[in-house]
Amino acid sequence: xxxxxxxxxxxxxxxxxxxxxxxxxxxxxxxxxxxxxxxxxxxxxxxxxxxxxxxxxxxxxxxxxxxxxxxxxxxxxxxxxxxxxxxxxxxx
Numbered sequence: 001x002x003x004x005x006x007x008x009x010x011x012x013x014x015x016x017x018x019x020x021x022x023x024x025x026x027x028x029x030x031x032x033x034x035x036x037x038x039x040x041x042x043x044x045x046x047x048x049x050x051x052x053x054x055x056x057x058x059x060x061x062x063x064x065x066x067x068x069x070x071x072x073x074x075x076x077x078x079x080x081x082x083x084x085x086x087x088x089x090x091x092x
Contacts, residue, residue: 001016001017001018002014002015002016003015003016009041009044010040010041010043010044011038011039011040011041011044012037012038012039013036013037013038013039014036014037014038014039015034015035015036015037016034016035016036016037017032017033017034017035018032018033018034019032020032020033033059034059034060035057035058035059035060036057036058037055037056037057037058038055038056038057039053039054039055039056040053040054040055040056041053042054
């Protein structure tokens with residue numbers, strides 16, 4: 001669930017939460033994640049038009065199995081070449 005408000009300036013402020021279907025007994029501490037964010041268009045700071053935005057987000061670190069990690073590289077893509085059962089296709 002994502003609740004947000006876009007202002008006339010283009011700034012978007014919002015909050016979100018996600019509930020996984022695993023119980024605390026099955027997975028451990030969390031089956032719930034939440035966070036808040038603000039998205040600011042670069043147009044507010046530059047003379048030239050821009051479609052880019054600055055995003056400031058805060059998500060508390062919990063032990064929820066359904067929580068996405070904000071990382072540049074996804075662990076699976078980085079390590080899948082070392083999996084003997086995976087079909088290897090060279091990068092193009």
